[in-house]
Amino acid sequence: MKKFLVSFNFVGRLLGPRGNSLKRVEATTGCRVFIRGKGSIKDFDKEELLRGRPGFEHLNEPLHILIEAELPVNVVELRLRQAQEIIEELLKPVDESQDIYKRQQLRELAMLNSSFREESPQLSGSLSPFTSNEMIKRAKTDQ
Template sequence: MMGERILPGSYFQYPPPGFPSVSPHRPSSIPTDLERVYIRGKGSVKDSVKEEKLKDKPGFEHLNEPLHVLVEAELPKDVINSRLDYVVAILENLLKPVDESLDNYKKQQLRELALLNGTLREESPRMSPTMSPSMSPFNGTGMKRANYFSQKPLI
């Protein structure tokens, strides 16, 4: 059985600072093995000139509608409604604005994206969150490597 749910675009009207971005290219914890999540409506195409050209073409009728998120699934009749409700609840929770310092989901997404792009830099295990970078043991003012050539022999 095919089913769908639509989240209204009111989440997108005036996004506050720290508003999470939803994109098909970003890794996420949304269970999409059987569900499909689409961002549809006016403003869903990045290039506004391209959007104007596409909005009257077949298959792009959604560009005349307000911005929204469409969730579709094809599942057995007995589980489809609960599964769609579950995915919508996850999306609604993710679309709530959160203070960036507390946004663990965003940190996880950025880490996974950096890993995919090959730009991940692991933090030093010795650095505590309260330690300033100038106190790092790895910079010039921190710990220094022993110079074995300047020491006198032990024998």
Template sequence: MDYLAQLIHEKSTISAFPNHFKHTDRLIDLEIARVRAQLFQCNFDDDLPKLPELESHEDIVTLQEKVYVPTKEHPEFNFVGRILGPRGMTAKQLEHETGCKIMVRGRGSLRDTKKEEANRGKPNWEHLEDNLHILIQCEDTEKRARSKLEKAVGRVKKLLVPTNNGIDELKRKQLMELSIINGTYRSAIGPKNPPSIPRLTPLSMLSHMHLPISPPPFVSSATTHSHSNNHPFFGSPLPSP
């Protein structure tokens, strides 16, 4: 836990100097994703077989699918916060594991309701006419994109099922992660028995470079649309195209 807290602190420090430490920033992102996967693994059972081999002659396509949020059935449940997680890190982990972009779209996707009403009907804001949904996109060869998309859709759908027994393991992990981000986490195990997570050296981290922590920056497309800040647990929204 202390190691993850140190990584997040270093990430925050580097973020104060944009465009100066691109490679360092990416390596820290990779290490954060690796540590998070061990500490906060959601234990999904929907993993698909190995992706088809990449053929050089195949065209690259962009596939997408919408997963609608069941707000009518569960109006009080914070689905968006559950998908995004603290500082958008749950969604980033989903992106990292599935190779897809995860975006919040539709009515209620903006935390500023006045801004949402002002932009409704404008170009590039057409999604505001639709019900609240999670838009999942994947860019790859067709077979690989379909496989990735199926995996991502399955995981998102599982996150959109409210817990019935009052025990929400994902929320517990997200709250723990939030306390790490805020520097308020106190380990129940004690300093003598911390979880054993091997640290990667700079050379060993290079073997993970083919696994992107997140898709390319989305600022080139539409502005981020997320109301994650509605919830006191969740800070900055997830970037989106």
């Protein structure tokens, strides 16, 4: 288990469109990644109701990321370190005009919402911090 803090609101950047960025970190590393601490629950009123209840003690801590893994002993440290490195790369402050990862997430969101236009600026090369070049998959919906 690893835990680290950052000094800005990182939740949207880490989650990505429909949680896909976080899901890719988990799929790539085999680790579970949790956003914990004050502000980790989107609904402020719900967070206030849960604060102090068993299992929600983390809501009294600053916003942070928790990485866990139940993997064989011979790979667990490597995978935890891999997940930490991917997340740290995602969370490096970048000037908005140079933020290629954010543009990639916005493009993915447009594709998920079926509003992507071919004349949209194309991104070249692999811009993802992930080691493999995953295809973007549509999230399942109840519709």
